[in-house]
Amino acid sequence: MTDFIEKRMPPVLKVEDLAVAYKVRGGEVEAVLNVTFDIQRGESHGIVGESGCGKSTVAWAILKFLGDNGYIKCGSIKFQGQELVGKSDEELRRLRSDQISMVYQDPMQALNPSMRIGDQMKEVLTVHRGLSSSAAEKRCMEMLERVAMPDPANVMLRYPHQISGGQQQRVVIGMALLNNPALLIMDEPTTALDVTVEAAVLDLIADLRRDFDTAIMYITHNLGVIARVASRIGVMYAGQMVERATVEDIFKSPQHPYTQGLIRCVPKLGTDKTGSILYPIRGRVPPPDNRPAGCIFSPRCDYVRPLCREQRPALRVIPGTNNETRCHFSEEIDASQWQPSEEIELPTLSGRKVEEQPILQLDNLKKYYPVKGNSLRDVLGLGEKRYVKAVESASFVVPQGKTLGIVGESGCGKSTLVKTIIGLEDATSGTAKFLGFDITGNISGRDKKLIQELQMVFQNPDSTMNPSFTVGQQIGRPMRLFKTAPKHRIRAEVIKLLQAMRLGENYYDRLPRQLSGGEKQRVGIARALASRPDLVLCDEPVSALDVSVQAAILNLLLDVQQEFGTTLIFIAHDLSVVRFFSDYVAVMYLGQIMEIGPADAIYRPPYHPYTEALLSAVPIPDPAAKQKRIRLEGSVPSAIAPPTGCRFHTRCPRRSLLPDPEICQTEPSWQMASDTHRIFCHHTLETLSSFEQVITTT
Amino acid sequence: MLVNDCMMRHPIMISPTTPAAEAQKIMAENQIRHLPVVGSGKRLEGLITSQRLALMPADLGSLNVWEITRALGHLTVKDVMVKTADVHCITADRTIEFAASLMTRNKIGCLIVVEEDNVVIGLLTEADLLHAFQEMLGLPAKGVRVTVRMPEDERFIHLAAVMVENRWGVMGIGSFPSPRNPGYWDVVIKIPHVSVDEVREALSVLTNMTIADIRVSASPGE
Numbered sequence: 001m002t003d004f005i006e007k008r009m010p011p012v013l014k015v016e017d018l019a020v021a022y023k024v025r026g027g028e029v030e031a032v033l034n035v036t037f038d039i040q041r042g043e044s045h046g047i048v049g050e051s052g053c054g055k056s057t058v059a060w061a062i063l064k065f066l067g068d069n070g071y072i073k074c075g076s077i078k079f080q081g082q083e084l085v086g087k088s089d090e091e092l093r094r095l096r097s098d099q100i101s102m103v104y105q106d107p108m109q110a111l112n113p114s115m116r117i118g119d120q121m122k123e124v125l126t127v128h129r130g131l132s133s134s135a136a137e138k139r140c141m142e143m144l145e146r147v148a149m150p151d152p153a154n155v156m157l158r159y160p161h162q163i164s165g166g167q168q169q170r171v172v173i174g175m176a177l178l179n180n181p182a183l184l185i186m187d188e189p190t191t192a193l194d195v196t197v198e199a200a201v202l203d204l205i206a207d208l209r210r211d212f213d214t215a216i217m218y219i220t221h222n223l224g225v226i227a228r229v230a231s232r233i234g235v236m237y238a239g240q241m242v243e244r245a246t247v248e249d250i251f252k253s254p255q256h257p258y259t260q261g262l263i264r265c266v267p268k269l270g271t272d273k274t275g276s277i278l279y280p281i282r283g284r285v286p287p288p289d290n291r292p293a294g295c296i297f298s299p300r301c302d303y304v305r306p307l308c309r310e311q312r313p314a315l316r317v318i319p320g321t322n323n324e325t326r327c328h329f330s331e332e333i334d335a336s337q338w339q340p341s342e343e344i345e346l347p348t349l350s351g352r353k354v355e356e357q358p359i360l361q362l363d364n365l366k367k368y369y370p371v372k373g374n375s376l377r378d379v380l381g382l383g384e385k386r387y388v389k390a391v392e393s394a395s396f397v398v399p400q401g402k403t404l405g406i407v408g409e410s411g412c413g414k415s416t417l418v419k420t421i422i423g424l425e426d427a428t429s430g431t432a433k434f435l436g437f438d439i440t441g442n443i444s445g446r447d448k449k450l451i452q453e454l455q456m457v458f459q460n461p462d463s464t465m466n467p468s469f470t471v472g473q474q475i476g477r478p479m480r481l482f483k484t485a486p487k488h489r490i491r492a493e494v495i496k497l498l499q500a501m502r503l504g505e506n507y508y509d510r511l512p513r514q515l516s517g518g519e520k521q522r523v524g525i526a527r528a529l530a531s532r533p534d535l536v537l538c539d540e541p542v543s544a545l546d547v548s549v550q551a552a553i554l555n556l557l558l559d560v561q562q563e564f565g566t567t568l569i570f571i572a573h574d575l576s577v578v579r580f581f582s583d584y585v586a587v588m589y590l591g592q593i594m595e596i597g598p599a600d601a602i603y604r605p606p607y608h609p610y611t612e613a614l615l616s617a618v619p620i621p622d623p624a625a626k627q628k629r630i631r632l633e634g635s636v637p638s639a640i641a642p643p644t645g646c647r648f649h650t651r652c653p654r655r656s657l658l659p660d661p662e663i664c665q666t667e668p669s670w671q672m673a674s675d676t677h678r679i680f681c682h683h684t685l686e687t688l689s690s691f692e693q694v695i696t697t698t
Numbered sequence: 699m700l701v702n703d704c705m706m707r708h709p710i711m712i713s714p715t716t717p718a719a720e721a722q723k724i725m726a727e728n729q730i731r732h733l734p735v736v737g738s739g740k741r742l743e744g745l746i747t748s749q750r751l752a753l754m755p756a757d758l759g760s761l762n763v764w765e766i767t768r769a770l771g772h773l774t775v776k777d778v779m780v781k782t783a784d785v786h787c788i789t790a791d792r793t794i795e796f797a798a799s800l801m802t803r804n805k806i807g808c809l810i811v812v813e814e815d816n817v818v819i820g821l822l823t824e825a826d827l828l829h830a831f832q833e834m835l836g837l838p839a840k841g842v843r844v845t846v847r848m849p850e851d852e853r854f855i856h857l858a859a860v861m862v863e864n865r866w867g868v869m870g871i872g873s874f875p876s877p878r879n880p881g882y883w884d885v886v887i888k889i890p891h892v893s894v895d896e897v898r899e900a901l902s903v904l905t906n907m908t909i910a911d912i913r914v915s916a917s918p919g920e
Binding site: 080082129 | 712727730814817819
C-alpha cells in the first residue's frame with residue numbers, strides 16, 4: 001500500500017548505540033561505535049563512507065559474521081522487534097535463511113563456480129523451504145524473469161563463469177529474494193560493474209524494493225549511487241555514524257563538516273576543470289586503535305574548537321533541520337562560507353601556456369589478438385584464422401601539454417590501446433608517432449630516449465611496486481637507468497620529487513607495505529615522472545582510491561601537468577572524473593573510438609548515442625538533478641566477432657530513427673561537429689544535435 | 699483492490715519456542731495485537747493475540763504467587779498460541795471484500811496471508827481494511843463529498859453522464875444499499891476542484907435522484 005494514508009509500522013531493523021570490537025594481540029580494537037539507525041518496511045537506507053569506516057562491519061554484526069575475534073561490545077540490534085544480540089546460533093541461522101539476505105560486491109563470492117546456476121538457486125528453496133525440485137525450479141525461473149535475465153532457461157543450465165558480471169549480480173540478487181526476506185543487505189553490489197550495467201541493476205533494485213516491500217540496507221562509498229538508490233542516508237566516519245538524514249537533506253544541506261567535505265571532493269558531471277576545483281579533506285582517517293579523545297573528526301575539521309577535542313559529541317537533531325548530526329557546533333557552521341585551508345593542496349589552473357604541437361599521432365592503429373582454435377583443422381593450420389579485435393582503427397592527435405581522457409566500459413579496448421602505445425603490446429597495423437618517431441614496433445627496438453619520454457601510471461600500485469624495494473630505490477631506478485641525474489644527486493632528486501608529491505623525506509626509506517593506497521599511488525606517479533617524460537599514460541589511477549584521496553591525486557596530477565608541461569592520457573570509467581580532468585575526451589566501445597573531441601563538447605549534444613547512454617547511466621551525486629533514462633539492452637558483443645559496420649548498432653537505442661536502419665551494418669563515417677570534435681555515426685549532425693541534454697541540474 | 703495491495707508484508711513473526719513473556723514484550727513494544735508463529739521456512743504454526751496472552755483468573759486456580767511465577771516463566775508461545783487449524787488464512791489474490799466478510803463472519807481481527815505450503819507472506823488486519831476503505835472513498839484528498847440517493851432500478855449511467863459532462867475527476871467512489879431506505883441505493887463520490895454549489899447545480903438535472911449529504915471534506919479529521 002502506498003503512503004497515501006500513513007500507516008504506523010514498527011521498523012524492520014533498529015540499531016541502537018552499536019559498538020563492535022575485534023580482539024587483537026594485546027587488547028582489542030573498536031571498529032564501530034555509537035551507531036544508531038533504523039530501516040522501515042520498503043525503505044532503502046544507505047550507509048556511505050570511505051574505506052575502513054566500519055560500514056561493512058555493521059552489516060556483519062547484524063548477521064553475526066564477525067569472525068572468531070569479533071564481537072558486539074554493546075548496543076542493540078532489533079530485527080522485526082526481536083533482539084538479535086544474544087540470540088543463539090541456531091535462531092540466527094534460521095533468521096538468516098528466512099528473513100535476512102545479503103548481496104556482496106563480488107558475485108563470485110556468493111556463487112559456487114562448480115555448480116550450475118539453476119542448481120544453486122534451487123538449493124535455496126529445497127533446503128530452506130523444503131520445496132520439491134520441480135517446484136523450486138519453477139520458482140527460480142520466475143525469479144530470473146523477474147530480474148530481467150535474458151533466456152532464463154538457458155541461464156539455469158550455465159555455470160557462473162559463463163555469464164557476465166552484470167548477469168551474475170542479477171542471479172545473486174534473485175537468489176537473495178527467493179525467500180522473500182524482510183531485510184536485504186547489499187554491500188557495494190554494483191562497484192565492480194560497468195556504469196551501464198550498474199544503472200540497469202540499480203533500476204532493478206528499485207523495482208524489486210517496490211514490489212517485494214523489502215527493507216534494504218545499501219552500503220557503498222559512491223555518493224552518486226546512494227543518491228539514486230536510497231531514501232535515507234547514514235554517513236560513517238572512522239567507525240561512527242556522523243550524520244543521518246534524507247537523501248535530499250544530505251545533499252542540499254549537509255550539517256556535519258565531514259559530509260560537507262565529502263560532497264566537495266566529488267567531481268560533478270556538470271562542471272569542468274576551470275569551473276570547479278576538487279577540495280580534498282586534509283589529514284588522514286585515524287587508525288581505530290588511535291582515535292582522538294574528543295570528536296573523532298576534530299583533527300581534520302576546519303571548525304574545530306577546544307570542546308571538540310575534549311568531548312565526543314552525541315548524535316542529535318540539529319534545530320531548524322531534519323538532520324541528525326554528531327557535532328557540537330553544527331548550528332553555527334555555514335557551509336556556503338567555507339574557504340579551503342592552506343593545508344589543502346590545490347592545483348593552479350591558470351598560467352602555463354603550452355605549445356599545442358602534436359606530441360602523439362595515431363593513424364588507424366589496430367591491435368588484434370589471434371585466437372587459437374581447438375579443432376583438428378585449427379591444429380593443422382587449416383581452420384579459419386580468428387582474432388580478438390581489441391582496438392580498431394584508432395586515430396587521434398594529442399597536443400603537447402594537454403590531457404586526453406579515454407572513457408569506456410570493460411572490454412572496450414582502452415587499456416589495450418594504452419599498452420600498445422607504451423609498447424607492452426605490438427601494434428597489428430597502423431601507425432603511432434610519438435615526437436615524430438614511430439613507436440609501433442617491438443619495444444626492444446625502441447630508442448632508450450623514447451622509452452624515457454613515455455611513462456605509465458598503473459591502476460593498482462600494489463601490483464606494480466616491488467614489495468622488497470624502498471620508495472627511494474623504486475623512484476631512483478628510472479633516474480639511474482636514464483641517467484637523468486648524476487649518481488651522487490639521485491637521492492636529492494628523489495626527495496625533491498617526493499616533495500612535489502606532497503610526501504616528506506621520511507618516505508624515502510619506507511617499504512610499500514608501510515604506505516596507504518593514496519601514498520602508493522603518489523609514489524607510482526613520482527616513479528613515472530622520475531625520467532622527466534613528455535607523455536604519461538595513466539590507466540585508471542584513481543578508481544581504486546577513496547573519494548577524498550582521489551580528489552588529492554587528481555589535483556596533484558593537474559599540478560604536475562602545469563609545472564612540468566607533461567602531456568597526459570587518462571583512462572577512466574567514471575565520466576565525471578574524466579570531465580573534470582581532461583581537455584579532450586575519447587569514448588570507446590568494443591575497440592572502436594565512437595566520439596572524440598573537447599571535454600566541454602562531449603557532454604552535450606551533438607553526441608554519439610553510446611555517449612548519450614553512458615551519460616544517462618552515470619550515477620550523479622545530486623538527487624535534485626534530472627537525468628534521462630536510457631538503458632542499453634543485452635550485453636557487449638564479443639570482440640572476436642564484433643557486429644559488422646557500426647559496432648554499437650546491435651544495442652543502439654537511436655537506431656530506429658534512421659530512415660534505413662540496415663545502413664548500420666556498413667561502416668559509418670565521421671560526422672564533424674567541429675575541427676576537433678567528431679562522431680562516428682550514420683546519423684547526421686542535425687539529428688545528433690537534436691538529442692536532448694541527458695542531465696539537467698536545478 | 700486485492701489483499702496483496704493492502705496487507706502488511708513481512709509482519710513481525712516469532713518461533714513457537716519463544717517464551718510467552720518475550721512475545722508479550724514484543725507485542726507491547728511494537729504496539730501490535732497479532733503475532734504469527736512460524737517454523738522453518740516461515741511456515742505458519744499458529745497465531746498469538748493479545749487476548750491469548752491474557753490470563754483468566756479461573757486458570758490460576760489455587761496456585762500461590764511463586765507457583766504462578768514458575769508456571770508463567772516456563773510458558774512458551776507454543777503453549778498459548780491459536781493452532782494452525784483454528785487460524786484463518788487467506789491468499790494474496792483474494793479481494794478485500796472477501797477478506798472483510800471472512801473477518802466479520804468469524805469475528806476476528808486479522809487474517810494471515812499465506813502462499814503455497816502455508817508460508818506466511820503478510821498480515822491483513824481490521825486496520826488495513828479501514829485504511830483501504832478510507833482510500834477508496836478518497837478521504838485524504840480535498841474536495842466535495844456528495845452522497846446521491848437513487849431508486850434501485852435507476853441507472854447509474856445517468857449520474858455518470860453528469861460527471862462526464864462536467865469533467866469531474868473522481869478521487870473516490872462507493873455504492874451500497876441505502877441504510878433505512880429499502881429500495882434505494884446511495885452512491886458516495888469525492889470530487890476535487892469543485893464547490894458545493896457547483897455540484898448541487900450539476901446534480902439538479904437528475905430528477906430521480908436526491909442529494910442525501912454534501913460537504914467539503916479536506917482531511918481525515920473532517
